[in-house]
Amino acid sequence: xxxxxxxxxxxxxxxxxxxxxxxxxxxxxxxxxxxxxxxxxxxxxxxxxxxxxxxxxxxxxxxxxxxxxxxxxxxxxxxxxxxxxxxxxxxxxxxxxxxxxxxxxxxxxxxxxxxxxxxxxxxxxxxxxxxxxxxxxxxxxxxxxxxxxxxxxxxxxxxxxxxxxxxxxxxxxxxxxxxxxxxxxxxxxxxxxxxxxxxxxxxxxxxxxxxxxxxxxxxxxxxxxxxxxxxxxxxxxxxxxxxxxxxxxxxxxxxxxxxxxxxxxxxxxxxxxxxxxxxxxxxxxxxxxxxxxxxxxxxxxxxxxxxxxxxxxxxxxxxxxxxxxxxxxxxxxxxxxxxxxxxxxxxxxxxxxxxxxxxxxxxxxxxxxxxxxxxxxxxxxxxxxxxxxxxxxxxxxxxxxxxxxxxxxxxxxxxxxxxxxxxxxxxxxxxxxxxxxxxxxxxxxxxxxxxxxxxxxxxxxxxxxxxxxxxxxxxxxxxxxxxxxxxxxxxxxxxxxxxxxxxxxxxxxxxxxxx
Amino acid sequence: xxxxxxxxxxxxxxxxxxxxxxxxxxxxxxxxxxxxxxxxxxxxxxxxxxxxxxxxxxxxxxxxxxxxxxxxxxxxxxxxxxxxxxxxxxxxxxxxxxxxxxxxxxxxxxxxxxxxxxxxxxxxxxxxxxxxxxxxxxxxxxxxxxxxxxxxxxxxxxxxxxxxxxxxxxxxxxxxxxxxxxxxxxxxxxxxxxxxxxxxxxxxxxxxxxxx
Numbered sequence: 001x002x003x004x005x006x007x008x009x010x011x012x013x014x015x016x017x018x019x020x021x022x023x024x025x026x027x028x029x030x031x032x033x034x035x036x037x038x039x040x041x042x043x044x045x046x047x048x049x050x051x052x053x054x055x056x057x058x059x060x061x062x063x064x065x066x067x068x069x070x071x072x073x074x075x076x077x078x079x080x081x082x083x084x085x086x087x088x089x090x091x092x093x094x095x096x097x098x099x100x101x102x103x104x105x106x107x108x109x110x111x112x113x114x115x116x117x118x119x120x121x122x123x124x125x126x127x128x129x130x131x132x133x134x135x136x137x138x139x140x141x142x143x144x145x146x147x148x149x150x151x152x153x154x155x156x157x158x159x160x161x162x163x164x165x166x167x168x169x170x171x172x173x174x175x176x177x178x179x180x181x182x183x184x185x186x187x188x189x190x191x192x193x194x195x196x197x198x199x200x201x202x203x204x205x206x207x208x209x210x211x212x213x214x215x216x217x218x219x220x221x222x223x224x225x226x227x228x229x230x231x232x233x234x235x236x237x238x239x240x241x242x243x244x245x246x247x248x249x250x251x252x253x254x255x256x257x258x259x260x261x262x263x264x265x266x267x268x269x270x271x272x273x274x275x276x277x278x279x280x281x282x283x284x285x286x287x288x289x290x291x292x293x294x295x296x297x298x299x300x301x302x303x304x305x306x307x308x309x310x311x312x313x314x315x316x317x318x319x320x321x322x323x324x325x326x327x328x329x330x331x332x333x334x335x336x337x338x339x340x341x342x343x344x345x346x347x348x349x350x351x352x353x354x355x356x357x358x359x360x361x362x363x364x365x366x367x368x369x370x371x372x373x374x375x376x377x378x379x380x381x382x383x384x385x386x387x388x389x390x391x392x393x394x395x396x397x398x399x400x401x402x403x404x405x406x407x408x409x410x411x412x413x414x415x416x417x418x419x420x421x422x423x424x425x426x427x428x429x430x431x432x433x434x435x436x437x438x439x440x441x442x443x444x445x446x447x448x449x450x451x452x453x454x455x456x457x458x459x460x461x462x463x464x465x466x467x468x469x470x471x472x473x474x475x476x477x478x479x480x481x482x483x484x485x486x487x488x489x490x491x492x493x494x495x496x497x498x499x500x501x502x503x504x505x506x507x508x509x510x511x512x513x514x515x
Numbered sequence: 516x517x518x519x520x521x522x523x524x525x526x527x528x529x530x531x532x533x534x535x536x537x538x539x540x541x542x543x544x545x546x547x548x549x550x551x552x553x554x555x556x557x558x559x560x561x562x563x564x565x566x567x568x569x570x571x572x573x574x575x576x577x578x579x580x581x582x583x584x585x586x587x588x589x590x591x592x593x594x595x596x597x598x599x600x601x602x603x604x605x606x607x608x609x610x611x612x613x614x615x616x617x618x619x620x621x622x623x624x625x626x627x628x629x630x631x632x633x634x635x636x637x638x639x640x641x642x643x644x645x646x647x648x649x650x651x652x653x654x655x656x657x658x659x660x661x662x663x664x665x666x667x668x669x670x671x672x673x674x675x676x677x678x679x680x681x682x683x684x685x686x687x688x689x690x691x692x693x694x695x696x697x698x699x700x701x702x703x704x705x706x707x708x709x710x711x712x713x714x715x716x717x718x719x720x721x722x723x724x725x726x727x
């Protein structure tokens with residue numbers, strides 16, 4: 001299992017920031033998704049009301065989750081599916097391996113599934129002597145490179161066409177050119193088609209489980225979800241318990257928002273509802289369908305202040321709109337779930353101690369909340385997690401000491417003013433036209449700018465303003481109360497004076513947190 | 516049943532908030548003047564193709580045109596009512612046909628080697644340019660999946676506004692597999708460059724016939 005300490009997080013972030021290909025790939029993909037999302041959502045009448053409605057569906061589902069899951073199970077069983085329950089990753093992988101062994105499977109084809117990434121299913125299958133083949137093109141590339149996904153929707157975002165050509169060349173045993181992306185795709189189609197036809201078992205996740213009919217819904221653009229659920233004789237779907245949805249009316253709202261929020265498509269190319277295995281008389285389809293309902297720590301989030309995070313439908317919109325994700329990309333998060341949703345969900349599933357840096361991977365700008373189809377308040381939860389880290393002593397004592405001193409200092413106006421005056425003198429050698437030069441050690445990528453201390457402090461400006469107002473008031477005989485400086489002006493002044501301090505404070509904090 | 520099941524459900528019951536009824540179903544607010552026009556515009560934008568035909572008989576003529584233009588030699592077809600009375604081999608000689616559920620032989624192998632697959636549709640969604648196909652007797656999932664071209668014969672009368680209206684009017688007993696297909700299979704996983712035809716068909720041709 002990974003560990004993302006402040007130290008490893010910063011080192012990985014620096015690597016990502018210094019990688020020009022990764023930077024342009026992430027910018028390109030996320031900006032395109034953002035534009036397409038806006039266009040796709042604009043096509044829905046009353047889309048904001050629809051999002052409110054969707055949030056209400058998700059909240060109501062979680063409020064009675066056990067009931068909906070039991071209904072889902074009942075209906076899935078009635079349709080002829082096998083339903084399994086797994087408390088943790090070990091149980092879930094054992095169930096899948098057991099089914100594979102029962103059918104003598106040596107080769108498993110897998111559709112893209114974040115849950116299977118979460119439980120490290122590939123490694124477990126491999127250890128059990130079963131070869132898992134990822135069939136989503138991006139996931140396959142990542143698998144061939146023995147890496148982890150850079151994005152929950154576009155996993156191989158970080159790979160160049162040259163790298164892909166090299167990987168495929170090794171795989172097919174023939175030299176392939178990097179110049180022709182459609183030709184590379186065609187090679188993958190051919191190689192993976194053989195696997196689909198040869199595999200004894202197909203494995204997928206489930207985007208939605210519809211309780212009313214016991215159906216699972218699979219959404220893909222490439223068609224791998226259809227392949228793994230149609231061609232092999234056995235289909236296993238691993239679904240997080242929070243993905244259940246009461247009715248088809250509700251699932252339709254979910255589907256209206258999912259692809260639009262994710263890739264900006266009206267629907268993904270293939271939206272498949274699977275209700276049990278092939279029926280008697282059906283032309284084809286799997287003889288057996290197994291659904292693994294996976295908890296993996298979700299039940300412990302229910303009923304806490306973080307319950308909302310279980311409303312997530314893994315669309316990736318929060319990644320695409322996050323300024324921090326855009327700089328550091330997926331791998332830096334050290335888990336299959338990255339971006340703002342990963343920063344909240346991963347520490348909750350696997351422990352704050354283990355993923356201490358993730359709640360800090362945010363500027364708290366609020367974009368994730370604004371774009372989330374379920375309006376999950378990720379910024380609030382990021383702050384709550386940070387507060388919990390302090391309470392639980394996850395934050396290192398030196399950093400806590402620095403923060404406490406800063407708080408104390410800010411409460412002592414005269415001393416603080418004195419320090420500012422001193423700072424104004426000592427900053428002189430560091431002043432450049434872009435602001436303060438930041439020492440290399442604190443500025444690994446070389447693009448960090450720190451504003452200079454203002455020539456006059458807020459307090460000094462305030463005093464001046466008050467004097468001016470005083471003079472003006474004496475000249476005009478009106479009620480004094482009405483002539484106080486406007487709130488807007490005060491806010492602007494506070495902002496102008498406090499921002500440099502906060503930046504300085506942050507830099508100190510980052511040093512303090514280093515271990 | 517299993518301990519895991521009981522433990523998970525007990526944990527959920529112990530923690531869930533209860534109350535909070537589901538909101539009344541959201542009903543579609545889309546209002547398309549012309550479902551066929553919207554369907555055609557959307558699917559065309561998604562790299563699909565739409566051919567209009569005035570009647571079922573004309574749809575078969577158009578199907579013949581498409582098969583001829585594609586130069587198909589092997590075609591797999593679902594056992595659709597529209598084609599039930601048609602002697603395929605007589606009408607289109609020179610093509611090896613496999614009719615699902617009627618023709619002997621390995622369906623999967625035939626699909627994997629076919630030049631085109633022909634299906635009907637249970638519904639079509641105007642908003643998203645989707646064709647809804649189902650599994651069943653005489654209806655293979657692979658016909659619309661394995662061959663490089665998928666030709667769907669869609670009666671304009673089965674057009675509905677969107678997935679919300681589809682869900683509201685869905686069949687009470689769902690078939691084992693129902694898929695909404697919105698254009699050809701695609702990917703942009705290598706350098707965000709669009710490539711059509713990843714695993715599924717590279718072309719989706721809808722022959723939309725009759726009045727909507």
